[in-house]
Structure formats: C-alpha cells, structure tokens
Amino acid sequence: MYKQILRPFLFCFKPETSHKLFLALVRFSAHFPGRYLVRLFHRYDSPSLKREVFGIEFRNPVGLAAGFDHNGDHFNELSDFGFGFLELGSLSSEPQDGTLRPRLFRYKKQKALVNLLEARNKGVRYTIDRIQARRPDAALCANITYNAGSKKDDEIANDYQKAFSLLYDFVDMFTVSISRPNSDGLLEVQDRNALADIIDPLLEFRLCYESYKPILVKFSPDTPLEQLDEMIDYCMLSGVDGVVAGDTTRRLDLLDASRKPEAGYLSGAPLFERSLAIVKHISEHTKGRFPIVACGGIMSPEQAKQMLDAGASLIQLHTGIVFEGPKLVKKILKYLADNPS
Numbered sequence: 043m044y045k046q047i048l049r050p051f052l053f054c055f056k057p058e059t060s061h062k063l064f065l066a067l068v069r070f071s072a073h074f075p076g077r078y079l080v081r082l083f084h085r086y087d088s089p090s091l092k093r094e095v096f097g098i099e100f101r102n103p104v105g106l107a108a109g110f111d112h113n114g115d116h117f118n119e120l121s122d123f124g125f126g127f128l129e130l131g132s133l134s135s136e137p138q139d140g141t142l143r144p145r146l147f148r149y150k151k152q153k154a155l156v157n158l159l160e161a162r163n164k165g166v167r168y169t170i171d172r173i174q175a176r177r178p179d180a181a182l183c184a185n186i187t188y189n190a191g192s193k194k195d196d197e198i199a200n201d202y203q204k205a206f207s208l209l210y211d212f213v214d215m216f217t218v219s220i221s222r223p224n225s226d227g228l229l230e231v232q233d234r235n236a237l238a239d240i241i242d243p244l245l246e247f248r249l250c251y252e253s254y255k256p257i258l259v260k261f262s263p264d265t266p267l268e269q270l271d272e273m274i275d276y277c278m279l280s281g282v283d284g285v286v287a288g289d290t291t292r293r294l295d296l297l298d299a300s301r302k303p304e305a306g307y308l309s310g311a312p313l314f315e316r317s318l319a320i321v322k323h324i325s326e327h328t329k330g331r332f333p334i335v336a337c338g339g340i341m342s343p344e345q346a347k348q349m350l351d352a353g354a355s356l357i358q359l360h361t362g363i364v365f366e367g368p369k370l371v372k373k374i375l376k377y378l379a380d381n382p383s
C-alpha cells in the first residue's frame with residue numbers, strides 16, 4: 043500500500059513536508075484501532091531474531107537510524123512498525139535551529155536523499171519529557187552532538203558531557219555523533235586524540251553510575267581508513283562498546299544524477315557499497331571482536347543480510363523507510379528468519 047498509494051501522494055510534496063506528513067500519519071495511526079492494525083500487519087517476532095549486543099537484549103537486529111525522529115515525538119508509534127531499537131537525535135544540550143530551506147533533496151530514480159539539515163533539534167530536555175510521557179517496548183538510543191556556537195575543543199567536549207549526563211537515566215544506550223554539521227560549520231573528528239577529548243569524559247562520567255549504558259561512536263564513511271583504524275583501536279581499548287558504521291557521505295559523485303546540489307550529505311541506495319566495504323573493513327580490523335551497527339544505503343532484505351554476514355551485529359534504516367516504506371522492517375525480519383546465516 044505504501045508504494046502504490048502513500049508514496050505517490052507523499053512524493054507530491056517537498057521532501058521535508060512529505061516527511062512531516064508521513065510522521066503525522068504515523069501519529070494518527072496510533073488512535074484505536076489503527077495502532078492494533080499497524081502492529082498486526084507490521085510486527086514480526088521470532089526467537090531466532092533476538093540477540094544480545096553490548097549487554098542489551100534486542101528483540102530483533104533492525105533499528106531506526108538517527109535523523110528520522112530527531113526530537114522523539116513519534117518513537118512510540120514508530121516502534122509499532124517492528125523496530126528492535128530506535129535512535130533519537132542528534133540531540134544537543136540546547137535547542138538548535140537549522141539552515142534555511144531547501145535543505146533536503148530527493149532523487150527518486152536513485153533512491154537517494156541529499157540533506158543539508160544540520161543537527162536541528164529542540165534540545166535534550168524536550169526529548170526527556172517525551173520519554174517520560176511514555177516509553178516504547180523497543181530499546182531507545184540517544185544520538186548526541188554539540189551545540190551551535192561552540193567552537194573551542196573544550197566547549198565542544200562540555201556540550202557532549204552535558205547532553206550525555208542529562209539523558210543518562212532516560213535511554214538504554216548512546217551514539218556519539220562525531221561528523222555532524224551545525225550552523226557554524228562541520229565538526230569532523232578524524233583523529234584519535236580529538237576523539238579521546240570527547241569520549242574520555244563520557245567514559246569517566248559513566249563510572250559514577252550504578253547502571254551501565256553502552257556508548258557507541260558513529261563514524262563518517264568519508265574518514266580515511268588509516269585514521270578510522272586508529273580511532274577504532276582507541277574505542278576498543280578505552281571501553282567504548284561499539285561503532286555505528288556509518289553516516290551520510292559528502293561524496294556527491296556517488297549520485298548518478300544530472301542536477302545535484304553543490305554540497306550536502308548523501309544517503310540511500312548509492313551509499314550501500316561504500317557502507318558495506320567499511321563494515322567489512324572494521325570487522326576484519328577488529329577480528330570480529332567489536333560490535334558494529336551497520337548503517338547506510340540498506341534498501342532491501344538481501345542488503346540487510348549482506349551487512350550482518352559482513353560482521354554487523356545490528357543494522358539501521360533511514361532512507362530505506364522513505365523509499366520502500368515501513369513494511370521494509372517486516373520484510374527484512376522475515377527474510378532473516380527464513381535465511382539464517
């Protein structure tokens with residue numbers, strides 16, 4: 043139904059408007075009996091899909107990637123589509139505005155998006171209120187970033203600590219986003235020391251708590267492999283629990299389209315081969331001993347399985363949901379259950 047009716051309707055609008063409309067429909071579906079029907083037609087549970095990664099029990103390995111539900115307004119309704127975990131954010135300790143429109147471009151034939159969205163969000167306090175109102179029955183991850191206006195290294199590190207400490211009691215795990223643009227430009231951490239400046243204080247802070255919340259680092263697929271290896275080695279030695287590989291890419295040349303913006307961040311189908319290569323690389327580099335959450339260009343059940351076979355423990359979807367619809371989650375889960383590795 044999504045591809046035949048809903049997508050043609052949603053794609054009549056500009057990409058940001060159609061995303062808002064989609065979320066409004068998701069919200070509407072939560073009213074009785076919609077929620078029951080969404081669950082009936084979308085959820086797929088099987089004992090073979092359950093897995094334990096970084097000490098958390100996931101009911102299945104398919105997650106929603108960051109940027110889909112930035113502020114956490116819709117995670118309860120989105121969890122009805124069968125996700126095993128949902129990532130909110132990127133969230134900063136203070137609210138952040140975004141750039142002027144247009145800032146999201148859709149490439150229908152290529153099944154791709156280019157965004158210039160920056161880490162626009164209402165701040166962690168807003169999201170905490172949403173989480174306190176009601177929790178989903180899937181694991182909740184907060185993706186954290188720094189505030190617009192912070193330029194010095196110590197200011198940026200403080201921003202991460204503040205967002206982390208405010209959210210600590212309210213989510214199950216964290217992703218630290220280190221390649222996010224904000225209205226002051228792009229923070230792209232590409233060396234071990236810069237990464238340690240951000241992560242070490244979070245690891246120290248975690249020691250003060252009785253409860254243990256896994257910390258993952260989300261890497262850009264544009265990071266040169268040598269630096270990536272160094273940063274992964276640091277993560278493994280320091281006590282980081284895993285990596286998200288990866289994010290959107292600045293390599294717009296991967297997009298085979300005549301008209302494309304001069305700059306932006308590409309996601310969707312053209313990203314898949316690059317993301318898969320990085321997952322394979324990290325898995326080989328760490329000899330399969332470090333949990334990987336694969337993200338980037340997964341648009342089909344077969345691609346989801348390729349990522350898991352390449353060494354990922356979990357996968358995440360964003361652009362795939364936009365083009366294939368939320369039923370993609372169930373299709374992937376059924377395929378994984380029918381074709382165990």
Ligand SMILES: Cc1cc2nc3c(=O)[nH]c(=O)nc-3n(C[C@H](O)[C@H](O)[C@H](O)COP(=O)(O)O)c2cc1C
Nearest residue numbers: 107108109131132219289290309310338339360361
């Ligand atoms: C519109 C849009 C907004 C995004 N916002 C964020 C964000 O705020 N933080 C983040 O870590 N990733 C963000 N991402 C990246 C996604 O989480 C994901 O890593 C990337 O899109 C690759 O996966 P995909 O090809 O399945 O979309 C965003 C992606 C898109 C398309």
